[in-house]
Amino acid sequence: MTGVAWTSGRVIILMIFTKLDYCQYLLSSQINYTITNLADHLEQISHDKINRFLKREKLTPRLLWENARPLIKVSPNGYVIFDDTVIDKRYSEDIELARRQYSGNEHGVLRGIGLVNCVYVNPETEQFWVIDYRIYDPDGDSKSKLDHVQEMLQALFYQKLLPFTTVLMDSWYATKKLMQYIDTLGKYYYCPLKKNRLVDDSGGVEDYKQIQSLTWTKTELDFGKIIKIKSFPKDKKVKIFRVTVSTDKTEYVVTNDLNQDSTDAVQQVCDIRWKIEEFHRELKQLTV
Numbered sequence: 001m002t003g004v005a006w007t008s009g010r011v012i013i014l015m016i017f018t019k020l021d022y023c024q025y026l027l028s029s030q031i032n033y034t035i036t037n038l039a040d041h042l043e044q045i046s047h048d049k050i051n052r053f054l055k056r057e058k059l060t061p062r063l064l065w066e067n068a069r070p071l072i073k074v075s076p077n078g079y080v081i082f083d084d085t086v087i088d089k090r091y092s093e094d095i096e097l098a099r100r101q102y103s104g105n106e107h108g109v110l111r112g113i114g115l116v117n118c119v120y121v122n123p124e125t126e127q128f129w130v131i132d133y134r135i136y137d138p139d140g141d142s143k144s145k146l147d148h149v150q151e152m153l154q155a156l157f158y159q160k161l162l163p164f165t166t167v168l169m170d171s172w173y174a175t176k177k178l179m180q181y182i183d184t185l186g187k188y189y190y191c192p193l194k195k196n197r198l199v200d201d202s203g204g205v206e207d208y209k210q211i212q213s214l215t216w217t218k219t220e221l222d223f224g225k226i227i228k229i230k231s232f233p234k235d236k237k238v239k240i241f242r243v244t245v246s247t248d249k250t251e252y253v254v255t256n257d258l259n260q261d262s263t264d265a266v267q268q269v270c271d272i273r274w275k276i277e278e279f280h281r282e283l284k285q286l287t288v
Contacts, residue, residue, distance in 0.1 A: 017045050017053050061132050068129050078164035079121040079272050082149045086112040116148040168273040190269050192251040198230040211252045223261045241266040
């Protein structure tokens with residue numbers, strides 16, 4: 001962008017670098033996303049000016065929301081997905097927010113920048129929008145990933161006011177605190193539980209057992225069954241479904257929607273959760 005300044009009777013054209021300029025560069029550049037590459041393509045904008053801009057400006061979650069909000073096509077049946085990803089920075093020792101942390105994509109610990117993201121999905125149009133994010137920085141703000149998810153969910157419900165019915169999340173977030181919080185909002189959740197999670201499907205007759213040790217009748221495989229998760233309130237029941245993700249992978253998905261009675265429908269709901277994986281793949285291509 002340009003600006004105009006007057007000095008000593010002369011008109012000087014000032015080149016002003018903005019957030020829009022930087023975002024358009026990230027969207028249009030296919031391979032190289034460095035400041036040096038950007039400066040090489042702008043005759044009147046230097047590397048130092050871009051560097052100062054990035055140090056001064058804050059690309060905040062609020063800015064993301066302000067830009068995403070007018071683009072969203074809302075649905076009363078909307079889904080909200082929470083998940084985290086790690087931007088690989090294993091070769092960068094001096095990046096402030098990079099730290100060693102577990103990456104599900106790498107199935108191990110690596111040095112990178114952790115992001116916890118929130119995606120809104122319209123199931124009728126099959127479109128999705130990234131509407132919020134948090135940087136995982138426990139040394140800086142003492143917040144866990146669970147804290148970030150609850151804060152984003154709270155902001156979504158009380159401030160952003162987007163209509164939605166269901167929260168989708170990974171097994172990492174399937175904690176009593178977060179699941180109970182979703183209950184208080186009057187929303188449904190669907191999330192896989194780890195196979196060693198202790199549950200009871202006998203109504204208190206038998207001891208708790210690991211999910212992977214449960215026995216399933218043909219009816220239960222088709223329609224799910226009621227269980228109690230250990231440490232949850234005595235009267236709190238959820239419904240569990242055994243969902244085949246692939247030929248060699250099975251997930252045990254729980255929901256507080258006790259009226260859900262179809263494993264096929266649960267599988268379709270779980271497929272929606274992969275929308276955030278699409279976003280993460282695109283994000284990592286931008287940061288290579």
